Amino acid sequence: MQHDLPANHPPIVSPEAWREARAAMLIKEKAHVRARDALAAERRRMPWxxxxxxxxxxxxxxxxxxxxxxxxxxxxxxxxxxxxxxxxxxxxxxxxxxxxxxxxxxxxxxxxxxxxxxxxxxxxxxxxxxxxxxxxxxxxxxxxxxxxxxxxxxxxxxxxxxxxxxxxxxxxxxxxxxxxxxxxxxxxxxxxxDLTPLGRQEIWEDSPEGYPQDRPYKWWNWHDNYVAEPAVDATWAEISDAGEAAFRDPAAPPKA
CATH class of the missing domain: 3.40.30.10 (Glutaredoxin)
Structure with missing residues (x-):
């Protein structure tokens, strides 16, 4: 089945122009993510x-x-x-x-x-x-x-x-x-x-003092391995630390 594109589709541009457009959109997307996190933080402070x-x-x-x-x-x-x-x-x-x-x-x-x-x-x-x-x-x-x-x-x-x-x-x-x-x-x-009163329970979140929190990525596991490996794997912690450091590198290309 053939489908024609809408006549008023966006312009077709060069790779350079596309990357510039994406970088401009990324600024708005990051603002959206920060607003979503702030909303979740406010949700965690709602009365019960x-x-x-x-x-x-x-x-x-x-x-x-x-x-x-x-x-x-x-x-x-x-x-x-x-x-x-x-x-x-x-x-x-x-x-x-x-x-x-x-x-x-x-x-x-x-x-x-x-x-x-x-x-x-x-x-x-x-x-x-x-x-x-x-x-x-x-x-x-x-x-x-x-x-x-x-x-x-x-x-x-x-x-x-x-x-x-x-x-x-x-x-x-x-x-x-x-x-x-x-x-x-x-x-x-x-x-x-993000709907729950305790949130994701990671240290980057804005939660009331005393809420359970630990480092992101470290507790992540294969879904069939949590019982066999209840503690954080040292090798995985090292790998995720390196990945997060590269992700946060200001000299690296922007990521969503």
Missing amino acids: MAIEKDYRFEGPDGPVSLLDLFAGRRQLIVYRAFFEPGVFGWPDHACRGCSMVADQVSNLTHLHQRDTTLVYASRAPQPDIARLKARMGWGQIPWYTITDAFDADFGVDEWHGHNVFIRDGDAIFRTYFIDNRGDEAMGTLWSYL
Whole structure:
């Protein structure tokens, strides 16, 4: 199939002119990145809302609480996906938009290393959820059935969205909520962590004093190697130090 370019496409230029245009755009992109980081820092300082109700869900092994959804970790992100009678695609598919969001979810092992759990929640019964996950290849995503007013209480009864929680022992607090077009960018490790009250937990971040932080790159690992190698590998630390030094070299070509 042949597709013609739009008649009003941008000009075709030389490599030198293209590099100049890219350098000019890079200035704006760096400003955008700094603004995004500043917004995440402000998000980490938002007030928390105490959760007073005992919300209940149904999981593959039976009834569970909101606290159980944390799976022992400190932070929890709950995405409300529309999969239930009345939704377009039922019973073979979930909502097309929610399904695209699920398709974007990266390997959750890295998120777990930042003491954070991601789960999905719908009103479909567990047998239907299990069938859908198997069909669509979403086996890594924990997916629960909403059984009470959780969706209405947290603004996701009529539209999808991500609610973020943190716990102190058994005490649970709501810290953030994002929906609508904000959901479009979700799926990567960094997009999830930037929503959380603890952030990426790296030393370059502007976070309140006392928040957990360590050096960037060093904790990164293969997703199947965190258990076998829980500590930072000395060779990897040396390699990443050298790479970061070259990246920060002011004499080096500009990078995004």
